[in-house]
Amino acid sequence: MSSSTLAHMETNDLDAFFMPFTANRQFKKDPRLVVGAEGMYFRTPDGRQVIDASAGLWCVNAGHCHPKIVEAVQKQVAELDFGPTFQMGHPKAFELASRIGALAPGDLDTVFFANSGSEAVDTALKIAIAYHRARGDGQRYRLIGRERGYHGVGFGGTAVGGIKNNRKAWGHMLVGVDHIRHTHDLSQMAFSRGLPEWGAHLADDLERLCELHDPSTIAACIVEPVAGSTGVLPPPKGYLKRLREICDRHGILLIFDEVITGFGRTGTAFASETFGVVPDMMTLAKGMTNATVPSSAVVMRRGIYDAFMNGPEWMIDLAHGYTYSAHPLAVAAGLATMDVYQEEGLFQRAADLAPYFEDAIHSLKGLPNVIDIRNFGMMAAVEVSPREGAHPTARSYDLFLDCWQNGVYTRFAGETLAFSPPLIADRGHVDRIFETVAAALKRVA
Numbered sequence: 001m002s003s004s005t006l007a008h009m010e011t012n013d014l015d016a017f018f019m020p021f022t023a024n025r026q027f028k029k030d031p032r033l034v035v036g037a038e039g040m041y042f043r044t045p046d047g048r049q050v051i052d053a054s055a056g057l058w059c060v061n062a063g064h065c066h067p068k069i070v071e072a073v074q075k076q077v078a079e080l081d082f083g084p085t086f087q088m089g090h091p092k093a094f095e096l097a098s099r100i101g102a103l104a105p106g107d108l109d110t111v112f113f114a115n116s117g118s119e120a121v122d123t124a125l126k127i128a129i130a131y132h133r134a135r136g137d138g139q140r141y142r143l144i145g146r147e148r149g150y151h152g153v154g155f156g157g158t159a160v161g162g163i164k165n166n167r168k169a170w171g172h173m174l175v176g177v178d179h180i181r182h183t184h185d186l187s188q189m190a191f192s193r194g195l196p197e198w199g200a201h202l203a204d205d206l207e208r209l210c211e212l213h214d215p216s217t218i219a220a221c222i223v224e225p226v227a228g229s230t231g232v233l234p235p236p237k238g239y240l241k242r243l244r245e246i247c248d249r250h251g252i253l254l255i256f257d258e259v260i261t262g263f264g265r266t267g268t269a270f271a272s273e274t275f276g277v278v279p280d281m282m283t284l285a286k287g288m289t290n291a292t293v294p295s296s297a298v299v300m301r302r303g304i305y306d307a308f309m310n311g312p313e314w315m316i317d318l319a320h321g322y323t324y325s326a327h328p329l330a331v332a333a334g335l336a337t338m339d340v341y342q343e344e345g346l347f348q349r350a351a352d353l354a355p356y357f358e359d360a361i362h363s364l365k366g367l368p369n370v371i372d373i374r375n376f377g378m379m380a381a382v383e384v385s386p387r388e389g390a391h392p393t394a395r396s397y398d399l400f401l402d403c404w405q406n407g408v409y410t411r412f413a414g415e416t417l418a419f420s421p422p423l424i425a426d427r428g429h430v431d432r433i434f435e436t437v438a439a440a441l442k443r444v445a
């Protein structure tokens, strides 16, 4: 190793890492580092315990460094570090697919593995278009997303996503994409507890796009059952059912992006189960492996898989896949995670804690600058008014920072602070989180 390389390491320079979704220069001036984690807490280099009110990035549903999951991964890495899944296989991959298929609603029993939520989304969009083509319906190429939707950062997910800043440079690169309007309207639904009463009719915006584009050109419509990254937007009562009906009427595939809502966040395995609306495909990631090893999946109705099984048996059925699809470490983590969810009853635990969580966050109503509070299951958000003349995130960033300095890690996006603690949380954790947020709201002007 050259002396300059060594010197570089010794300085522990933060410069070389171009950090994702981060204000790099601001962060590097005053870094927030974590070096360890256990259960509900992160540990900082100076030994502070910080409660994780966001399950990392909505992903560590069973809590950090769960011993069962850690052990399964450690065992796996020594047994089979890598095994291809192109024209080859390893048994645990099939086992995890079966476990997820058994958990999924309706006839969604077939699973395609990827590595991240973004890859799962792009995979689902590609499968949707290829499915119609395989059935001789190749003119269906359009994809419909929703304003304020987040579907990751691949070209497909960026295009169907509805976040202005994320789309700015790249949103135009996929042709044939359009968006239905979002459902967030504070004049109608501020401080709703759970699902807003108003807004089911907004699903009819899909009919408007069918009229505009001709429904026979539309392959799929993708939405998050509860939008997460744009500040937790629970769907109006009846909205998702109406979307389902419109898709059925026009032969459009409905994709639920359950990357955040999957694996217990709404109090059941999937939001589709909570809402009683069965999509044609679901995208999953994050909680699937408790984020211990990156992994993701598309779960689809059996009929979608079957449509690809019509060519000669020797032929590759779908020209798509990732080197690390069903990576042995991810699969081991996934199987252990499924066991933990079941043995610890974490989905039910989330459902049981949700009313307490709801009361706790709604107790912030009336504090300075709070203009909305919303929640569903174990996800919730506080929206604050933007500071006059300042960047929209100026106040939410200061609140986030105040919480961090006082021992609570949360997420801020736009004008909101979002909360999605691990599902192992108890009432004491919930109290601690919202007491800290209340104090921050009183302190931060």
Ligand code: PLP
Pocket: 115, 116, 117, 118, 119, 121, 150, 151, 152, 153, 224, 228, 229, 257, 258, 259, 260, 285, 286
């Ligand atoms: N879809 C949704 C609904 C998400 O919330 C996210 C990430 O937060 C993604 C997709 C992208 O997942 P990843 O960051 O693993 O690519």
